[in-house]
Amino acid sequence: MPAWDCPxxxxxxxxxxxxxxxxxxxxxxLSSAVRPFSDDELDALLVDARAxxxxxxxxxxxxxxxxxxxxxxxGPADGVAQVYERVKASQRHRGxxxxxxxPVGQRHFTSWHMGFADAPGSALQSLAQAEWLDTxxxxxxxxxxxxxxxxxxxxxxxxxxxxxxxx
Numbered sequence: 001m002p003a004w005d006c007p008x009x010x011x012x013x014x015x016x017x018x019x020x021x022x023x024x025x026x027x028x029x030l031s032s033a034v035r036p037f038s039d040d041e042l043d044a045l046l047v048d049a050r051a052x053x054x055x056x057x058x059x060x061x062x063x064x065x066x067x068x069x070x071x072x073x074x075g076p077a078d079g080v081a082q083v084y085e086r087v088k089a090s091q092r093h094r095g096x097x098x099x100x101x102x103p104v105g106q107r108h109f110t111s112w113h114m115g116f117a118d119a120p121g122s123a124l125q126s127l128a129q130a131e132w133l134d135t136x137x138x139x140x141x142x143x144x145x146x147x148x149x150x151x152x153x154x155x156x157x158x159x160x161x162x163x164x165x166x167x
Contacts, residue, residue, distance in 0.1 A: 026060075026074040026104045027084050028151045030158075031093040033067040039121035045092075046114050046128055058083050059109040061132060061155060065117035065162040069093060072155045074107055100150055108142075108152055109135065117162035 037045070042064065049062065056079030062071040071087070073080050088096060115132035116125060139156060142148055148156065 023077045024074060024104050024107065025077040025080050025102060026072065026149075026151045027080055027101045028070070028072045028099040028154050029084075029087065029096055030099060031069050031087075031096040033069065033093050034091070036067055037064075037092075039125065043122050043124045046124060049114075050112050052086065053079075053083055053112040056082050059107055059112050061109060061113040061115060061135070063115045063117065063155070063158055063162065068162075070155065070158040072151050074104055074109065074151070077103075099154055104149065104151070108139075108149070115159065117159070 053059070053073070053075075056075065058073050058075035058079045060071065060073040060075075062069060073083055075083075111131075113132040113135055114125070114128040116129050120126040120129045136159075139148070139152060142152065143156065147153075
């Protein structure tokens with residue numbers, strides 16, 4: 001029953017249940033491409049992943065360097081599970097290592113991003129890179145406010161290692 005068809009007290013309970021982040025979860029993993037990706041293949045991956053992740057309300061970031069990928073995903077547990085099943089089924093990479101999986105108290109990203117440790121090879125990749133770079137100051141601010149959650153610590157460590165610069 002939609003909230004607008006309920007008595008006011010029941011509607012508040014339904015709305016509270018919809019808006020509580022109790023089912024948020026996160027997964028972080030590392031993998032290697034089976035072969036180098038062309039710029040067109042990276043663009044296709046970017047467009048496809050962004051569309052699917054958005055459809056299941058999953059946010060996060062995928063970092064790419066040489067033939068390596070690091071991805072941090074967050075969102076509703078069922079959405080994260082759907083995205084991760086697609087990741088595991090992909091024939092484009094191997095050596096998938098799940099680094100963490102579990103509940104999180106809040107989202108850290110408002111959308112899904114892709115960052116490139118090397119210079120982006122297309123206009124689409126440059127736009128994605130700009131969005132990722134715009135997000136990084138918020139991560140740096142969180143780090144200065146106190147310890148980062150484990151997934152964000154891994155994310156910043158991989159970015160720092162791959163770019164040889166500050167997280």
